[in-house]
Amino acid sequence: MTFRPFALAALFVALALAPASAQQSERAWFENAPTPVRYEISVTPDIEGGTFTGETTITIESREQLASIAMNALDIEVTRALIDNQSAAIAVDNDAQTLTLTPRAPLPAGRHTIRLDYRGRVFDDAYGLFRVEYDQDGQTRRALATQFQVGDARRFSPMWDQPNMRSVFSISVTAPSDLMAVGNMPVESATQLANGLTRTRFQDTPSMASYLLFLAVGDFERFTTDVDGVELGVVVRRGQTERARYAMQAGVESLRYFEEYFGIDYPLPKLDMVGVPGAGGFAAMENWGAILFFDQYILVDEDATSESERRFVFESVSHEIAHQWFGNLVTMAWWDDLWLNEGFASWASMKAAEALHPEWQPWLSQRAGGTESAMSLDARTGTHPVVQTVNTIDEANEAFDAISYEKGLAVIRMLEGYVGEEEFRRGVHDYLNARLYGNSVTDDLWGAIQAASGQPVLDIARSYTLQPGYPVLQAEAQCRGARNTINVTQRRFALDDASRTDERWSIPVVAATTRGASARSVLPASAQGAVTIAGVCNGYLLNAGQTGFFRVHYANADFQRLRRNFTRLEDADQLGLMLDYWAFGRSGDAPLTDYLDLVEAMPNEANPIVVMDAATSLGAIAGYARGRSSEAAVRAYGMRVLQPYLARWGWTPRDGEHANIALVRPVLISTLGALGDEAVIAEARRRAAAAAAGDASALHSTVRNAVLGLIAARATEAEYEAMLAEARVATDFVEQRRVWRRIASVGDEALARRTLALTLGDEIPRQLRTGVVSMVAASHPRLGWDFYLANRATLDEMLDPLQRIQYAASIAGNSSDAAIADALVVYGRENPASAESAERTAASMRVRAQLADRTMPAVDAWIARHGRGRGR
Numbered sequence: 001m002t003f004r005p006f007a008l009a010a011l012f013v014a015l016a017l018a019p020a021s022a023q024q025s026e027r028a029w030f031e032n033a034p035t036p037v038r039y040e041i042s043v044t045p046d047i048e049g050g051t052f053t054g055e056t057t058i059t060i061e062s063r064e065q066l067a068s069i070a071m072n073a074l075d076i077e078v079t080r081a082l083i084d085n086q087s088a089a090i091a092v093d094n095d096a097q098t099l100t101l102t103p104r105a106p107l108p109a110g111r112h113t114i115r116l117d118y119r120g121r122v123f124d125d126a127y128g129l130f131r132v133e134y135d136q137d138g139q140t141r142r143a144l145a146t147q148f149q150v151g152d153a154r155r156f157s158p159m160w161d162q163p164n165m166r167s168v169f170s171i172s173v174t175a176p177s178d179l180m181a182v183g184n185m186p187v188e189s190a191t192q193l194a195n196g197l198t199r200t201r202f203q204d205t206p207s208m209a210s211y212l213l214f215l216a217v218g219d220f221e222r223f224t225t226d227v228d229g230v231e232l233g234v235v236v237r238r239g240q241t242e243r244a245r246y247a248m249q250a251g252v253e254s255l256r257y258f259e260e261y262f263g264i265d266y267p268l269p270k271l272d273m274v275g276v277p278g279a280g281g282f283a284a285m286e287n288w289g290a291i292l293f294f295d296q297y298i299l300v301d302e303d304a305t306s307e308s309e310r311r312f313v314f315e316s317v318s319h320e321i322a323h324q325w326f327g328n329l330v331t332m333a334w335w336d337d338l339w340l341n342e343g344f345a346s347w348a349s350m351k352a353a354e355a356l357h358p359e360w361q362p363w364l365s366q367r368a369g370g371t372e373s374a375m376s377l378d379a380r381t382g383t384h385p386v387v388q389t390v391n392t393i394d395e396a397n398e399a400f401d402a403i404s405y406e407k408g409l410a411v412i413r414m415l416e417g418y419v420g421e422e423e424f425r426r427g428v429h430d431y432l433n434a435r436l437y438g439n440s441v442t443d444d445l446w447g448a449i450q451a452a453s454g455q456p457v458l459d460i461a462r463s464y465t466l467q468p469g470y471p472v473l474q475a476e477a478q479c480r481g482a483r484n485t486i487n488v489t490q491r492r493f494a495l496d497d498a499s500r501t502d503e504r505w506s507i508p509v510v511a512a513t514t515r516g517a518s519a520r521s522v523l524p525a526s527a528q529g530a531v532t533i534a535g536v537c538n539g540y541l542l543n544a545g546q547t548g549f550f551r552v553h554y555a556n557a558d559f560q561r562l563r564r565n566f567t568r569l570e571d572a573d574q575l576g577l578m579l580d581y582w583a584f585g586r587s588g589d590a591p592l593t594d595y596l597d598l599v600e601a602m603p604n605e606a607n608p609i610v611v612m613d614a615a616t617s618l619g620a621i622a623g624y625a626r627g628r629s630s631e632a633a634v635r636a637y638g639m640r641v642l643q644p645y646l647a648r649w650g651w652t653p654r655d656g657e658h659a660n661i662a663l664v665r666p667v668l669i670s671t672l673g674a675l676g677d678e679a680v681i682a683e684a685r686r687r688a689a690a691a692a693a694g695d696a697s698a699l700h701s702t703v704r705n706a707v708l709g710l711i712a713a714r715a716t717e718a719e720y721e722a723m724l725a726e727a728r729v730a731t732d733f734v735e736q737r738r739v740w741r742r743i744a745s746v747g748d749e750a751l752a753r754r755t756l757a758l759t760l761g762d763e764i765p766r767q768l769r770t771g772v773v774s775m776v777a778a779s780h781p782r783l784g785w786d787f788y789l790a791n792r793a794t795l796d797e798m799l800d801p802l803q804r805i806q807y808a809a810s811i812a813g814n815s816s817d818a819a820i821a822d823a824l825v826v827y828g829r830e831n832p833a834s835a836e837s838a839e840r841t842a843a844s845m846r847v848r849a850q851l852a853d854r855t856m857p858a859v860d861a862w863i864a865r866h867g868r869g870r871g872r
């Protein structure tokens, strides 16, 4: 699954972990259960009525005599149960989510057939069999799709709904003949019935986990391409195929890449990428042979899609295609290893991007984005080890967080860097090849990589996955006496007192000098160590290439050498140094002015991602300065640093420019606008007006969101009305989302209140309403928080159960106001499920509030000295 909660993505990084449940571990439930050999499931949905009827015939095999048979079922009413054609007693336990069948007499060991007739529910949120509603040429249409990870296949049909209970599935669906049905496998037969209905039966799946089962029914169009004998398809709502060409291209590239990388043919005859309108707590799901996307994540508009949105399409497509092998063909035995499934697919999508689009330099943006956010989360109260014990479905759902995905990815990348790309690839191949159509645990992978590489990867892997946090290395070159030595001490990097704990790590280190020498070694998990490399006194790095998941704090003289040699460092190392020193400014390990010294050292020709990091940080510092006497000077400094880059790169892409300028240009425009750059604001208005008057060249797709967002933030009442009018006529969900995001970002408080009020009515599409409240809260934290408290019942109703746990914290977390932090803690006490996320978010709000007081006096003085500009 690709985890990317709509509209909340930028706002909430911290995810809750509920207290360990007293419930019995669900993995133990079916330990001596019979093996499901084959399910034959046939459903008939009533799309309008929101229900369906189902029949299932399950072939089981048991080694023991069975007095009763227990399996999973939820929200299902079984009307008839037969075992070997004899009726059986039915007992349902809703809390345990089980169905128990008791035959009249115990069943002997061997093969048996269970036949169940049942009724189930069609949901309006994205779990189980669910429906989405959308507008098609002025008419309301509905489509059906399924989402079963982690434990929702049991809402579709009674079954052993656990990842290690693999089985063959035969699925049939009876639906209106004018709709298309899509499953994991190709259609085997389509039979016309009476009343305009067709019964579609899909070919048997290979043995697979229940969470990967898929069915969709809707007014779809499908187009296909042959990729080396595999039929790759895109399925989207009628009329949308042109917008899905880019996703198809990403699919073709990724499918070819992974067949070659894994060295194993794609195992099914076809692979569909199915887009349905709407939104949920995830972007995409890797169902075997039929990947589900919310179509906002795969539809590309030539005139409106930004570069970062385009890359997210590629990233989602390649992530889900990587799962077709890693996750689907070989499946983790239990949800404890969810991190490996997700961390690996996330890593693999970067790997594919690097191979297919090297000009994107995907690891640079990954380091600045996902990896840095995981490093931030992992240094605070509330983080957890990558590997965690998951006992229940709730705990499994909560494991889909930045630690699983982003730290998982970063640890895998570090290990690949340590053993070497080819050895790592061979280990992955051997691991998969030994377990085709089977299950595995994490150590199976490390064992295969250790065998393929001859390197002791287990120590490093365990030290990074079994304990929380990561190290900061304190490094000091010996430039007197015993030269060529860097003395290193390690401790945990911490952003709050509670995280200053005593873990130690086994750390693969790549040392390099500014003159080009390099040396690899592994620091043992002890407090002190040393690295030997010639030429340390000319300046050196301890994480050269930045593949290591740790930070390096250099002794002052060493830091000054790096600063003086900054322009000679590789782009990745410039970026890594800046990210580390920004983090040290926040943790108190170094003054924030060290970071600003690096900003000063940034070359004119800096990599766009390095400039993007400076823009983000300077925007944050301007936030710390809000209300201080230095505010204007801090903003002016930010503008002086960033303006030359926008001047050099311009507002419109040029032939042959660096591929990442398109990614960073909108960030520069937004940041300069937010800093109050009047020239940028005037140019944004001029371009928007020209575009509205028909000059399409005035507003390139890659800056459109940024320019319109900048104007929206300063919208007058008349401009606000114009946006509302635009939203009212928009019928396409993707376009509605764009306009409502802009409306939600208005700066004027009275207009923000109007937007909030609209979230209680019908005007905003249901799936966007809670996101709109979050976005208003981002610029009006107090307003957003008060609105949430006053309208909680209505808003909570529109969230799925997991989103609900986090929502209050995500709203309040926008603020650094101690009173809101206190109110959030009170909220947590009244709502125990949210208590942890509330405590953690309140703690980070207080840290942020103190940060400004602690760091700004020195920053103010530094800017007073450097504020005249950088002399270029």
Ligand SMILES: [Zn+2]
Residues within 6 Å of the ligand: 001, 002, 286, 319, 320, 323, 341, 342, 345
């Ligand atoms: Zn995934």
